[in-house]
Amino acid sequence: MSKKGILLVLAIQFIGLMAFAQVQVTNLLVENRMEPAGIDKQAPRLSWQLLSSKRNVMQTAYEIRVATDLKSLEKGNNLSWNSGKINSEQSVYVPYSGDELLPGTTYYWQVRAWDNQGKRSKWSEPSHWLTGIKDVDNWKAQWIQVGFEEEEGRPSPLFRKDFSSAKKVKQAVAFITAKGVYEAEINGQKVGDACLAPFWTSYNERLQYQTYDVTELVKQGTNAVGVTLGSGWYRGNIGFSGQVNVYGSELALLFQLELTYEDGSKERIVSDDSWKSSTGPIVYAELYHGETYDARLEKAGWSTPGYDDSAWSGVEVKDYSKDILITTENEPIRKKEVFHPVEILTTPEGDQVIDFGQNLVGWVQMKVSGNAGDQVSITHTEVLDKDGNVYLESLRSAKQKNTFILKGESVEEFEPHFTWQGFRFIKVEGYPGELKPENFTATALYSDMEQTGSFVCSDELVNQLQHNIQWGQRGNFLDVPTDCPQRDERLGWTGDAQAFARTATFNFRVHSFFDKWLKDVAADQYDNGGVPFVVPDVLRNGQVSPGWADVATVGPWTMYLAYGDKDLLAQQYESMKGWVNYISSVSSDDLWKPDFSFGDWLFYRPFDDNSGMSAVTDKSLIAQAFYAHSTQLLIHAAQVLNKQDDVTKYEQLLKNIKHSFVQEYMTPNGKLVSGTQTAYVLALNFDLLPEDLREQAAKRLVDNIRTYNTHLTTGFLGTPYLCHVLSRFGYNDVAYELLMQKNYPSWLYPVTMGATTIWERWDGIKPDGTFQTPGMNSFNHYAYGAIGDWMYRVVAGIDTEAENPGYKGIQIKPHIGDQLSHAKAELKTYYGTVVSGWEKVGDKLKLNVSIPVNTNAIVYVPASATSAVTESGKQLADVSGLEVVGHEDGYVVVKLGSGAYQFESN
Template sequence: MVQIAKVRCEYLKNPLGIDVPHPRISWQIQSDERGIQQQAYQLQVSLEPEFGHNVWDSGQNASGQSVHVVLDQIELQARTRYYYRVKVWTAGLSLEGSVWSETAYFETGLMDYSAWTAEWISAPSDFAATEEDAERIPLLRTFVTVEKMVKSARIYATALGMYELQWNGNRIGDDYFTPGWTSYGKRLQYQVYDVTDQLAVGTHAIGALLGNGWYKGELGWKQEKETYGSRAALLFQLHISYEDGTEDIVVSNNDWQAAGSAILMSEMYHGERYDARLELDWHSGQAADSIAWQPVETIIHPNSIITQQVNESVRPAETLKPIAVIQTPEGDTVLDFGQNMVGWVKFEVEGAAGHRVELQHAEVLDHAGNFYMGNIRRAEQRIQYTLKGSGKETFEPHFTFQGFRYVKLTGFKAPINLEAFRGIVLHSDMERTGFFECSDAKVNQLHHNIVWGQKGNFVDVPTDCPQRDERLGWTGDAQMFIRTASYVMNVAPFFTKWLQDLKADQTREGGIPFYIPNLKPEFSEGWGDTSHSSAAWGDAAVICPWTIYEAYGDARLLEAQYDSMNQWIQYIYGQGSNPYLWNTGFHFGDWLGLDSKPNSYVGATDRDLIATAYYAYSVSLVAKAAKALGKETEVERLAAWHKQIIAAFQHEFLTPSGRLSVPTQTAQVLALRFGLVSGAAKERAEQKLAELLKEQDDHLTTGFVGTPYLNPVLSEAGRNDLAYRLLLQEDYPSWLYQITKGATTIWEHWDGIKEDGSFWSEDMNSFNHYAYGAIGEWLYSYVAGIQPDEEEPGFKHVKISPQPGPGLTWAEARLTTMYGVVVSSWRRKEAGRMEIQVTVPGNARATLKLPEAQAAADVLENGTALSQTAGITAIYDEAGSVTLELGSGQYHFAYDSYL
């Protein structure tokens, strides 16, 4: 039976606020049968869930496309809900096709900034008139009276700063840190809330807390505030449609009131200070509280930069219970949550009015078992709560988040009740798509740490770290990790949003800032003569959109970013006297490479080599993007350009005998991964890499630039044994060394905690820093062997080539693609018997290369010879390997391994 599942609009389930004129619809096809391929589809769009009045019907469209189907035949209206459903035809189905999918919907937003009739409102300019109130968070409010039955009601809102909406004292929605962090001078997102169920007949109070957030709060390690503006403000519009056909609009204007909230301070880095005694009965409308309220002030701010939100908001993802309460040698009371996490602690407390409790957050304990804040630098990560004394009180913060495993408690009565504390995990609400498991428990913990590193650092932007006074969207970290990220979670909406900001912040010359969204240019002073455009960092402009295209088949994103991609390589072309070498400007190099000079963060690999290697790589990817987008004349130009860069690279960095002139692991890795050497020179580089590893007793010396590609390069070179050896090392430096030291996320330094229990320097020692988690790509794409095909992206064609290696007896990966679930599993049984299990989703196909198989005739599929098995359309041996072409379905292969 053929069924339609996971019907989505722009990756999202039933989204509100779609403003693109032609949104895209995707679906998955599920069936117990093999070889299911869609031959046609029918897509209906209606204003009614019963589809009694369709605004569009594709009819039976002879097409195999089931991903990113564009609704290009409908002229969408603003603030309108559209219902849609789909059915498909495959071989063997009746003339009626499949049953209809479940009904889904999307709802358009305002669609044009001119539709905003509200005014920007802010607390009065003298709101914080006293020093005590200097950091107090304002609360804005208004009242609305409903006198008849409501059919539907939507709030459209955004802010300069962060906002939290409340309705009659209750929080609206579960979106946090709205409107999100964007390049605020150029792009400002808005959100949509369905409040139909809240609008009963009567008078209602609407409130809005306004936090500093990223807009005007402290950002970066230079203690700077007001990066984007100095005044928090709200833009609010409530559209009410009544059953009788009439409408009302409630907008933010000078009729609103402002008062000080109970939040005395809230900063992203430093935490929150809250005095429950100052809570107002603000939603009752009673005259008794009128003395605390002042009229708001309206301000002027352009609405033309307001845009729809394309990514999922930050939301509470899960809840952790503390596993222990610790009394440290220094006498502190500390909660251990068992997991380095990002979010905050929700707690219950009881006591007298005016009593204050405090929570401070840290990632690790020191070697003596004491609470350690050194690596947090200036970030206080402190929550202070003053009780109102009304029995049991519950609190959780509003406009801040912490990175922590351990929480020091002050002011709480002993004995501590663990049930009174919960860790609320917050991150962008991305769908989990990837799961990996193998026979080694430490490798499984490594994968766990990779997942939690992504959770902790994908908080609206891809931050480098979530705990200290930094938390910036570093471009280098993002591009190094994006391929792993795309396996672990659906990051297409997340990076779509972030890449729009990258494009917005790109310089006129095409340069890319070190972090996105960008800060003030002077913030980056001290890194040479520029605040942008380091090799491997700026290349995020090219690598990230191409990776999203490969992983999700998103040609629209690739098209939207193509000019930015091209401008980046044009920028490099204009640097220096030789347009095919990049040997000028500031570069971070192989950041934190272990072969660095003493007291240096930069590895030994020549920065000009790294820059030119990435230059070649980016030009090659732009050429691929041009081909994918049908820009044929561009393909020819870029291909010639790429050849000239390779020639210049070889002339500069290759000796006459074919040896790379830079004898580091990273130099060999980049030259091999980016195809900069061939023939004998390629063999020399592979041999040299093996020699360099042997010199280090099979340990790496690579930093941020070399590490992501190290294991893939070894596997591609036929040195899977070396790649596995690197993975499974447990002493320093290695991935599993961190596991032996109790890590639950990825560290910034290979030796963040040294073998003697001491720490790396406090100035830069994050214990949640995902860059080295890029090894996750190798686990999925080489150990399990699941890879996309750039010619049929989005895993329409899945390349499955598991590569078992020494030290593991089995491994399995599951990946939910745009077409459905892909599974690749291998197990070595007794006497050398190999078993492979594979799942290929409907409307996709796979090419499976069986590892260690001697001949196709020796392979059984579910106990049957391949020649008698359905769903396998081609079998051929190539260079001693067995490769199969598979349609959709589940397969189980068994054979005697030649090893």
């Protein structure tokens, strides 16, 4: 290459580097989601991220512009909002402040930013959001039901209507909901990609509708819309007592299609008495029991124009309320990962079984050829028994069985619609011919949360534990945080959710997921402030339990810490306050002794229950501990929301609660009346003991752990905090020992037994291959996965500052253990990806850290002295923009800004 050519290449490379060095704006979000549909807020909050290869980069100003079409946006004309240059480092939750937003309208937006070097970014790539119906008065559709008497088994009804579009369509937006679950089609194509819409809320108080841009589906001329309904949560079998028709006994549809033509005129297609109804091939569908699909009953072309529906029935218009209708603010349930068979086997009992290698939640798709009337059934199970046979007892009454009846035409494909299963194995019966792996796939279903966290380390069993934690969350975060996804339960148990909430925020972006569900917590909260066991509350027994109902305070505060969303905290504040006030109202002398309590659910009991080693914790002690915890969280919320009167009131209450705890449950020398691990963990984690007695309490905790040969004995309420307390009080080595234990009871015992999700019980499968009691033995039950929070925040060391939540202020403080040679965590925040990874190399420790633009961090580098630490090969004093701010318990404490850093210490 000539000298001139070399110079040209170098110049191009330099320009590229300079372009990346300049701050870039990316990852535009509206109300925490990328390009969402159905935004009903007049001032939706806009967020973005900044990218730069430089260190210590902060935003100093931004400018946003919004328009209803891309051309106007790019030219800066006819804008709905132009913020102008705003001097601010805020890049998360910036409220829209432009013209009034119109319903069913797409808004395009972009942003540019200035950094602390005075450099201005280019405009970001445009993003957009679609508004919802916005006001109940904008609903012109009518609720409709079938016009015929339903058959036994309640087959899924079909609704259809032909309509004409006389002009060229510029935009078509559909608003749909149902009493039940639905799938909609326009001209034979499915509307959207969600499953089981409108999902599950407290239907009597809040029924979600969905908004879809269906412009590509509607054509000029004749069109048709068709909608299939299923029983779903609305009237199907829900709960473990055979409940049906919990919210109603009849399904109904509400459909509204808004057409905007190129000439600006509009037309509306709505559900009314002109629609027709019938039934089709889904002859049975229940969430727990499965779906029966008779392909012989398919009505070919029923959702396309020109279909002959003369034999169909009419519909009945119903005057159901629309006042409870709300837009869908969280991520829909979608089809996600696909699994192929890893083994096809014949069991000792002669069953044909397919193993997909992963315990998942979703359904199986099948290809099959046979004769009309041939019937193939698929029964789903999580495990095989010790002899290798299909094990179904732990499903209780849930059938988990899908049946497909062939129409006898070439290759047919089956996929369920209005059910789902929790399984790893399937038993196939009636399949004509040989089972071949290419004819079966399993698809995972869950709320379409973005995966935000990862954790890897030098121990493969711990890595598998992390895998199991994430898959437990996937399977049980199907619109509500369920306890389990397979047996006749699948309810939003509040105790499981509060125990796992912080772990959940690391692995996936659950901001909108919890925002939606916590609104249902408030909606189903009793008038006296009590909070049900499950939400949505289908049990309706009026009871509360400590550690379960506390999700009312734990949930909002945890989401605030993880996402920095003050609006969510304000939204839930009265619910938080109502719960604490309820406890006060049923307490005597600030001492809560509840009428009912689940206690430390599923705590350790040895195989020999007469050994005297069962870890039973006094239930009233637990109640008092959570009373204090919820009161403290309420105080934190009141401080953030500047409710000073409440701060003063509840700070005094908290003093009284702690005093009553000490008086009732602690001897003068600091011994608790329950000597269990959970008792000491809760007392220490919630700061219930006098400071001068905490160290000896921690020692008692460790002594107890040693009594069990360094094994945990905690249940649902003690487990989330166990290792945190040990690390906090200087017993990090014991915490690591607990993590690394491989025999029962421990986190790794299920891993050694082949688990691919978290079990409900520490010993769901015993060492001899037999099972725990089948009445309560789920193999996908995420609560014990709460150890993940300790792995991420303590082992890897990634945390947020409480005074700068949502990782605007970041803390990196890894705790090194002898059992691992390296560990690394990554977390996608609203500001960018935070990384903390450490590795032992000989007698040195390497710590690699990455901090997003527009944030700051405090990094704790494990080292005895500043002189023992280098960053990118330089002494810390020689590193620009980095400040040593102290030394603490074997760490050199460093303050720094954005960028990638490579620390090394002796």
